[in-house]
Amino acid sequence: MTLSPYAPIVGLFALAAFFALFSVASARIAGPRRYNRAKLDAYECGIEPSPQPVGGGRFPIKFYLTAMLFIVFDIEIIFLYPWAVSFDQLGLFGFVEMVMFIGTVFIAYAYVWRRGGLDWD
Amino acid sequence: MTTPAVYLAQDPTLADFGHDPWWISLIKVVAAFVFAVLATLLGVWFERRVVGFMQVRPGPNQVGPFGLLQTLADGLKMAFKEDILPKGADKVVYFFAPTISVICAVTALAVIPFGPMVSMFGHQTPLQVTDVSVAVLVILAASSMGIYGIVLGGWASGSTYPLLGGLRSSAQMISYEVAMGLSIVAVFMTAGTMSTSGIVAAQAGSDRSASLGGFEFFAPGWYAILLLPSFIIYFISAVGETNRAPFDLPEAESELVAGFMTEYSSLKFALFMLAEYVNMVTVSAVATTLFLGGWRAPWPISIWDGANSGWFGLIWFFAKVILLVFVFVWLRGTLPRLRYDQFMRLGWRVLLPINLVWILALAGIRVLQKENSDAVRWGIIGGALLVILLITLAWPDRRKQPPRPLQEQVNARPQGSFPLPPMDLVVPPSPRARRGVAQRQPANVGGGAPDVVDTTSTEEKED
Numbered sequence: 063m064t065l066s067p068y069a070p071i072v073g074l075f076a077l078a079a080f081f082a083l084f085s086v087a088s089a090r091i092a093g094p095r096r097y098n099r100a101k102l103d104a105y106e107c108g109i110e111p112s113p114q115p116v117g118g119g120r121f122p123i124k125f126y127l128t129a130m131l132f133i134v135f136d137i138e139i140i141f142l143y144p145w146a147v148s149f150d151q152l153g154l155f156g157f158v159e160m161v162m163f164i165g166t167v168f169i170a171y172a173y174v175w176r177r178g179g180l181d182w183d
Numbered sequence: 184m185t186t187p188a189v190y191l192a193q194d195p196t197l198a199d200f201g202h203d204p205w206w207i208s209l210i211k212v213v214a215a216f217v218f219a220v221l222a223t224l225l226g227v228w229f230e231r232r233v234v235g236f237m238q239v240r241p242g243p244n245q246v247g248p249f250g251l252l253q254t255l256a257d258g259l260k261m262a263f264k265e266d267i268l269p270k271g272a273d274k275v276v277y278f279f280a281p282t283i284s285v286i287c288a289v290t291a292l293a294v295i296p297f298g299p300m301v302s303m304f305g306h307q308t309p310l311q312v313t314d315v316s317v318a319v320l321v322i323l324a325a326s327s328m329g330i331y332g333i334v335l336g337g338w339a340s341g342s343t344y345p346l347l348g349g350l351r352s353s354a355q356m357i358s359y360e361v362a363m364g365l366s367i368v369a370v371f372m373t374a375g376t377m378s379t380s381g382i383v384a385a386q387a388g389s390d391r392s393a394s395l396g397g398f399e400f401f402a403p404g405w406y407a408i409l410l411l412p413s414f415i416i417y418f419i420s421a422v423g424e425t426n427r428a429p430f431d432l433p434e435a436e437s438e439l440v441a442g443f444m445t446e447y448s449s450l451k452f453a454l455f456m457l458a459e460y461v462n463m464v465t466v467s468a469v470a471t472t473l474f475l476g477g478w479r480a481p482w483p484i485s486i487w488d489g490a491n492s493g494w495f496g497l498i499w500f501f502a503k504v505i506l507l508v509f510v511f512v513w514l515r516g517t518l519p520r521l522r523y524d525q526f527m528r529l530g531w532r533v534l535l536p537i538n539l540v541w542i543l544a545l546a547g548i549r550v551l552q553k554e555n556s557d558a559v560r561w562g563i564i565g566g567a568l569l570v571i572l573l574i575t576l577a578w579p580d581r582r583k584q585p586p587r588p589l590q591e592q593v594n595a596r597p598q599g600s601f602p603l604p605p606m607d608l609v610v611p612p613s614p615r616a617r618r619g620v621a622q623r624q625p626a627n628v629g630g631g632a633p634d635v636v637d638t639t640s641t642e643e644k645e646d
Contacts, residue, residue: 065208067200070313071293071321073212078289081216082282082454089266089450102270104342105445121346125354128527132357135535139364142542143320146371149546154559157550161566164539171536172577180531182524 127179138167194384195300195309197316203308210303211312215292223460227254229505230512237516258453266449271341280339281451284332284458288465291325294318295468296380298478298496310478310496311380318379319371322469323364326424330356332458333426333433337443348442351523352426352433358527359423359430362534366416368542370406370473372549382406383477403482407474412541414474416534418510421466423530425459428515432523467507468500475503 145152145160152159174180203211228243228251235242243250268274298310315321330353337349371377374385389404407414423430434442444455471477478496480487481503489495521529547563554560587595589606 065203065205067313067315070208070212071290071315073208074215074293074312075286075290077212077216078219078286079282082285085262085450085454086278086282089262089264092262093265093449094263095265097265097267101265101267104269104271104340105440106343107440121350125350128354128358131531132361135361136357136364139361139368142365142368143371143377146368147375147377149372149549150375150553154550154554157546157563160546161543164543168539175532180528182527 124182131174131179134167134170138164194387195296195311195314195380196384197314197378197381199300199309200311200314200380203306207303207306207308208313211308212293215295215312216289219289219292219461219464220457222464223457224254224258225251226460226464226508227257227456229508230515233509233512234516237513261453262450264449266451267446269341269446272446273339273341276335276339277446280332280336281447281454281458282332283335284329285454285461287325287329287332288458288461291322291465292461292468294321294379295465296383296472296477297500298494299492301493309380310494314378314380317377319367319377319382319469319473322379322465323360326462326465327356327360329458329462332455333443336447336455337433340443340446342446344440344445345443348433348439348445351439352443355426355430355432355526355530356424358530359420359534362416362420362530362538363424365535365538365542366413366420367473369410369413369545372542372545373406373410379472379477382473383479386476387479403476405474405476410474410545412537414470416538416541417470417474418507420530420534421470422511422514423526425462425466425511427459427463427511429518429520430526431515431520432526435520463508463511464504467504467511470507471500471503475507 141163142160145156149156231253232242232244232250243253246252246256268277293312294314296309296311296314300307301310302308333356334349334353337345337347337352340346370382373389374382376382376385386404386406389409426433433439434444439445444452447455478500480490480495480499484490484499490499544567547567551560551563554563593603593606
């Protein structure tokens with residue numbers, strides 16, 4: 063009996079999952095349990111922890127902006143991969159098409175740059 | 184492109200995978216997992232020893248021969264430490280976050296080629312867990328999913344430092360994911376495949392040798408040489424992707440205590456460490472496979488035909504991986520940590536545009552090589568020159584606007600803004616400080632006009 067070439071990936075995934083879950087669960091059992099209030103508090107350099115809003119609260123908009131930029135360029139990469147693999151078959155046509163595509167994304171990139179979307183502060 | 188038949192004789196191809204009996208697959212899976220764990224145990228020891236050597240101190244040398252068992256001892260110690268679940272934590276996510284990190288880190292090893300075809304218990308099988316036609320995508324997918332472990336771990340801790348560390352690391356990893364993804368496009372373009380074993384074979388196929396005046400010259404077809412910019416960008420983004428120094432901002436000790444793992448203890452903490460080191464080994468192994476010829480022997484050794492056959496492949500593979508891991512440690516021992524905005528600027532403003540331009544340039548060069556018509560050639564060259572000209576003209580200039588004067592900023596405020604306090608207030612110097620200055624007249628060393636501070640009048644006023 064032979065396996066699909068994808069099966070060992072699932073196998074390694076399962077083995078790693080078993081190991082990780084076993085470690086996390088066994089740590090609960092193996093270690094001592096002498097809890098007190100200070101140990102269970104959030105760590106904040108030894109002072110009384112500041113109250114936390116439910117769900118982690120708000121954080122700077124820059125992180126959302128970075129995530130959106132990531133999606134733009136990740137999709138560009140997704141289109142680049144099949145093009146790169148079959149580059150030799152596509153020839154000149156593929157090259158011209160990709161110049162136009164990268165050029166389009168590059169305009170968006172230049173726009174984001176000029177508008178300060180890439181400045182962190 | 185002529186390919187020497189000798190080189191590709193025992194190269195596994197995609198057709199060689201998927202024929203193993205299940206128990207051989209199982210052996211390979213277990214071996215890959217053991218490799219991941221051993222790599223962590225030895226990697227931590229290696230890093231501490233090398234950093235110790237760089238800082239002129241011995242490093243761990245007590246537990247076992249040369250301190251080799253130090254990491255094992257640390258791991259055992261951590262297993263018997265108290266497992267703390269913080270009060271503010273989201274319990275389920277907090278519990279699963281380290282497992283996500285470890286699973287994703289280990290899964291990526293499934294498609295790394297460790298060696299050529301070998302005979303394992305009477306079966307001819309490639310020394311690689313498996314290979315698929317989108318193998319590099321599997322690696323990228325696994326390493327991207329690993330981000331979830333970190334960002335969820337930071338978020339679920341219900342604490343300030345881990346939240347900031349998790350956010351930072353997610354922003355950092357997705358930024359460098361873009362650079363990393365773009366840097367390997369050039370490899371796919373040159374190799375014409377995404378299967379890892381195929382890329383190793385393609386690098387061997389692009390070896391060149393020439394005979395000149397009785398001497399044999401040899402140029403290895405490693406993509407690290409052919410595609411040097413890609414290799415440099417890949418390595419920089421690999422350091423960013425694995426959160427290693429000098430890009431270890433998510434766990435910057437001086438700002439964030441321990442970043443996303445501040446609230447983790449016991450084996451959960453150990454799992455994050457495991458994931459970090461497995462990731463480091465994985466990106467090194469991927470760099471070896473994509474850029475350094477994989478398991479093939481480096482040049483002077485590869486003259487000997489046997490060097491590339493059978494289990495010898497493992498030696499060259501591990502030698503290259505250890506070399507790259509050493510570079511990781513070397514970077515950590517040498518470079519100070521970057522500031523966050525500098526770091527993001529490097530990713531988005533330097534690596535990304537260089538990458539895109541390099542891909543287009545490489546594509547243009549490859550098309551030029553194949554194209555025969557002069558009109559097309561001059562068209563491409565002219566187009567490239569035009570693009571360079573346009574970019575130079577439209578390049579965002581660095582000149583900064585001088586800061587607007589205060590009064591202008593105040594006048595520009597919209598109607599109905601909050602009233603402003605007087606803007607010319609100056610904090611009066613403390614009278615005690617003045618007295619101190621008066622008592623300690625500075626010695627006039629330079630020989631210029633003595634800078635006497637007249638304090639008598641104020642003293643009298645105070646009295």
